[in-house]
Amino acid sequence: QVQLQESGPGLVKPSQTLSLTCTVSGGSISSGDYYWSWIRQPPGKGLEWIGYIYYSGSTYYNPSLKSRVTISVDTSKNQFSLKLSSVTAADTAVYYCASYPRSGSYLGAFDIWGQGTMVTVSS
Amino acid sequence: QSALTQPPSASGSPGQSVTISCTGTSSDVGGYNYVSWYQQHPGKAPKLMIYEVSKRPSGVPDRFSGSKSGNTASLTVSGLQAEDEADYYCSSYAGSNPIFGGGTKLTVL
Numbered sequence: 366q367v368q369l370q371e372s373g374p375g376l377v378k379p380s381q382t383l384s385l386t387c388t389v390s391g392g393s394i395s396s397g398d399y400y401w402s403w404i405r406q407p408p409g410k411g412l413e414w415i416g417y418i419y420y421s422g423s424t425y426y427n428p429s430l431k432s433r434v435t436i437s438v439d440t441s442k443n444q445f446s447l448k449l450s451s452v453t454a455a456d457t458a459v460y461y462c463a464s465y466p467r468s469g470s471y472l473g474a475f476d477i478w479g480q481g482t483m484v485t486v487s488s
Numbered sequence: 489q490s491a492l493t494q495p496p497s498a499s500g501s502p503g504q505s506v507t508i509s510c511t512g513t514s515s516d517v518g519g520y521n522y523v524s525w526y527q528q529h530p531g532k533a534p535k536l537m538i539y540e541v542s543k544r545p546s547g548v549p550d551r552f553s554g555s556k557s558g559n560t561a562s563l564t565v566s567g568l569q570a571e572d573e574a575d576y577y578c579s580s581y582a583g584s585n586p587i588f589g590g591g592t593k594l595t596v597l
Contacts, residue, residue: 411491411577411588411589411590411591412526412534412577412579412588412591413588414579414585414586414587414588425584425585427585428585461533461534465586470539471536471539471540471545472522472539472540473520473521473522473523473524473539473540473580473581473586474522474524474536474539474540474579475524475526475534475536475579475586476536476539476545478533478534478535479533480533481533
């Protein structure tokens with residue numbers, strides 16, 4: 366059973382770059398079965414899809430964040446990462462990594478989620 | 489790309505049924521049968537409850553059901569139980585980008 370775990374700094378200064386990593390366990394990130402996704406949720410607000418990556422490196426980003434987002438994959442470590450540049454207080458949120466099946470069951474849905482990590486943007 | 493539209497709140501008494509709507513456009517909800525629903529309890533990660541409009545993952549009670557008509561999808565919770573009190577989010581494929589609804593807080597009275 367695939368499990369996901371986010372890691373990274375909980376506090377980032379304004380104008381700096383937010384960096385998070387998601388470690389995949391219980392399965393291979395290179396299996397080709399999933400798009401590996403980042404989703405965020407500001408305090409008291411709804412979910413926002415940030416983007417996802419396929420193990421080959423193909424990426425898809427939310428148009429509203431595209432200019433500031435980079436998602437990358439490290440197949441040797443079974444990890445994928447998020448970088449969000451030029452952060453402001455509006456980027457304060459719980460950040461989740463999630464899997465989005467590319468084939469088989471649960472198409473078009475985020476079937477497995479990490480526990481989430483809170484990132485605060487403040488000086 | 490606008491978020492899908494959900495009512496901010498819904499409520500019902502134990503044993504009753506409640507339906508939550510999720511309205512999009514022909515470019516998302518109406519254009520694809522890839523609507524999903526998530527349940528989120530406070531401080532927890534979202535949990536997939538419905539996928540492909542009306543399918544339930546294993547382990548999700550059959551009290552939860554989904555449907556779609558045109559550009560509007562719906563989640564119905566039958567036989568409400570106290571543990572169903574949570575936030576519910578819909579999501580739809582929209583071309584290369586998935587989008588979410590704003591969420592509905594379901595209160596069990």
